Amino acid sequence: MKLLNKISLYYILNTAILFMLGLFAIYFSVDWIISERSDGQLRDTSKEITLKLERGIKAEYPPLIEIKELVNENHFKSVFKDTTIFLEAEKENEAYRQYTIYKKVNDRNYKITVRTSLIEKEDLFSAILIILIIILALLLLILSLINRYTARKIFKPFYNNLKHLGMFSLHKNDSMILEDSNIDEFNELKYALAELSEKALKEYRSLKEFSEDLSHELQTPVAVIKAKAELLLQKEFTDAEISSNLQSIINNADRLDKLNRSLILLTKLETTDFFPTQKILLGRRIERIIDNYTDAINSKEIVIRTNLESMYEVEFNENLLDIALSNLISNSIKHNIPRGEIFIELKDSIFMIKNSGKEPKQNLLNYFKRFTYEEKSQNSLGLGLAIVKKICNMYEIGITYQFIDGSHTLVLNFNKTKD
Amino acid sequence: MKLILIEDEKDLASTIASYLKEEEYLIDKAHSYSEANEKINLYEYDCALVDLMLPDGNGIDLVKRLKERNQQCGIIIISAKEAIEDKINGLNLGADDYITKPFHLAELNARIKSVIRRKHFDGGNIVQLNELKIDIDKREVLINESAIEFTRREFDLLLFFISNKERVLNKEAIVEHVWGDNSSAFDSYDFVYTHIKNLRKKLKDSGAKDYLKSVYGIGYKFTLK
Structure with a gap:
């Protein structure tokens, strides 16, 4: 996996988790604010309705305001409640927040219920979810654009240098041509690579030079041994042991000579870049x-x-x-x-x-x-x-x-x- | 014949010199560039053996100097390097031959003779030995003035033997001279025997004396004695 993709993947995973947490945080806080606000409103409305009742106006407006006269005096506590009411017009259940109080106005017992239409929790949740998903998608889009740009611009010297490194060969005997980058890490890598290849080439060259020199240095002593032995050959020793030893010296010097020549040839093949054709x-x-x-x-x-x-x-x-x-x-x-x-x-x-x-x-x-x-x-x-x-x-x-x-x-x- | 041997390896120089002594050459040895330069300026030589790698200079310059002093001087370069550039460079500057270390003394001897023959005998390049007469350029052998057919290998063998007469030649030197690089294809050098047998027979059948002697366990010798 490419570095950029790996980083992006981690980034996206973490962002997604954060967004999930955000989703719940936003949902609960919005929900809380809304119900606080509607509860306050319901309390105010109930007070107003009570005031109107005192003045003898029964301001009913179902299902938002319902006033019921009770026979007996009740001392139930005022209560907030979430409820759903079937609306004929809409033919569906709608969510309402209701506030019910029991009041004695002008010696009559009333149960006053005020309601306010609630935003449905699912609607709120999905609205937040959709917004967050859109933001996440935009983020991904931007991220992939940035990645593509960085891959093309910032990572280009890195990939090019990587290609050069792959093609680098000691035999070819030329150092790597590396590109500069404005990213510190890549530049450090470049310098390290350049130094490494220089060093390797230098070592390789000196090793080759050494084997070449060695082979050439060997030629002279071998030449002396061969020449001396051949000179002795002229003595025509009658002792068979001496002449067979002498012959053996010559044979082995010959072998050494041939071996050396072959090695010189092999070294030459390795070190020479071009032979005329x-x-x-x-x-x-x-x-x-x-x-x-x-x-x-x-x-x-x-x-x-x-x-x-x-x-x-x-x-x-x-x-x-x-x-x-x-x-x-x-x-x-x-x-x-x-x-x-x-x-x-x-x-x-x-x-x-x-x-x-x-x-x-x-x-x-x-x-x-x-x-x-x-x-x-x-x-x-x-x-x-x-x-x-x-x-x-x-x-x-x-x-x-x-x-x-x-x-x-x-x-x-x-x-x-x-x- | 006056020779100069320019070789910094004293051991090798003295060995070459003592091998060549029997050819009745006057041999001057020089072990350094400056010594060689001095001798070249003082004397005239018929042939020079020049090692290219000298401690205090490049032998190539000595080749140039030798040529300037005496056009007739035959020059053989001795080099430890089998570098083609050196070879071409040396031959272009007027060297007549190029031999790589290590070499067989018999090979060097044959090359010196060939160079001297080319340089000092005007007209035909001919070797005469008693009843044998060899025209090298025409690759012809005359025995008692009548031409005898020899194969390429036999001709090369005969000439190599004559160039190294009175010397013991081991099979390796013979094979390397006549068969050159191809010698590596042979398992043994026993086949040399067959060729020499044929050569001997031809010489004898054509009325030449039997000059070739085998030296037990080593090789052969061409002797007039």
């Missing part, structure tokens, strides 16, 4: 990359089939496209079984690569994460698909990975509007 015929590109891998495919006696549409063009960064396609194709060879199969297809914007292979031991989605591999091997860094995924995300390319009928199937949709 060009129009590329996707089918040709795929053919060329497959061609590069001929030796690897042959050495494993893999059968490769392709069905590539040659005219489909993409707008892409050349290097990144090569990296993504190479990773996918190289994976399909590396994780294949000897004498296995690869099928590569490009139909419109859909690129599919399917290869035979062992059943995956993990949830397929895990392979898109860093450092996920079936088994540790010299040639698997566990970064290949993470890099592909990152590149796909950058260009808004949908990527799916399935294992169907003994085949690993990866599908990329190069058309972002479809899917």
